[in-house]
Amino acid sequence: MCRISILMLFSLSCFSLKSQVISDSVQIEGHYRTFHFNQPAPTQKNASLVFVMHGSGGTGKGMMKATAKLEQSAKDENGLLVYPDGYKHFWNECRKTANSPANLENINENAFFEAMIRYFVKKYEVNARQVFAMGTSGGGHMAYKLALTMPEKFRAITAIIASLPDTANMDCAESKIPVPVMIINGTDDTTNPYNGGLVMAGNQISMGYVRSTDKTFHYWADLAGYQGDPVKEILPDTDPADGKTIERYAYRQKGKPEVVLLKVIGGKHDYPNDIDVHLEAWKFFKRQIKG
DSSP states (O other): OHHHHHHHHHHHHHHHHHHHEEEEEEEETTEEEEEEEEOOOTTOOSOEEEEEEOOTTOOHHHHHTTOHHHHHHHHHTTEEEEEEOOBTTBOOOSBTTOOSHHHHTTOOHHHHHHHHHHHHHHHHOOOTTOEEEEEETHHHHHHHHHHHHOTTTOSEEEEESOOOBOGGGBOSOOOOOOOOEEEEEETTOTTTTTTOEEEEEGGGEEEEEEOOHHHHHHHHHHHTTOOSOOEEEEOOOSOGGGOOEEEEEEEOOTTSOOEEEEEEETOOSSOOSSSOHHHHHHHHHHHHHHO
8 A cells, every 4th residue: 555655656746747847839820839838836927928048959948957046036036937949949030141940931930929928928827018038049149039029029138149140141120129138148159259250050050140249239238328338347256167257248227228248258159157147137137127
């Protein structure tokens, strides 16, 4: 009897763990687009909705493995994290010459995100006025696209190891509406060159040219109406062994969208150890809610 109870308990525990992550889809122009999230508590209402986008070649579930601390913080602070899958592992973002499947087939990403927002508003009663997006690499480019083309839907975005496309490589109609933006880029990144240049994804897929990080930062700062120099702060070097240090450059003024650059000195196409980039994005988002 005891053995049966233990087996039943083990089975229930396994079921609970497996059922915690929900995968669902919406049909967009003949394609089933999938997304993943941890099931929220039945009592969770009016949550902030946060999309977390993987890089080129990745998956939503793969992205979930990097956000354990963010998941806990969001759970404690009424946030619901959603991990969408790119089309055939890529996003149709704003880089005109990108030869990824999503770009070549001109996949309708805006419709995908609009459908997901409707899904979570209807099913989980999230706050439609508190929708955010963060993304890494190609996911960062997708975050830029959302801010450029759907600013009325997104309260703020964070782009990690990603820069705006060069003007000749821009494939989006820019709304020119300012939104809060945080950028986290490394100075030694050869995939997304800090000073601008050609971006090559895995399997030698060309994504075209991007602007420098400084030009990307000032694009958003100029849209927000800032003048002069941003406030500079050197963050604590909590992990000297990683060979990276971080400088924060911030424009913040009441009545204007906050624009922040975290310049990772010595950073490559990766995450620094001194901070958890996803937690930093979440802190940034929360500041926009508080105003």
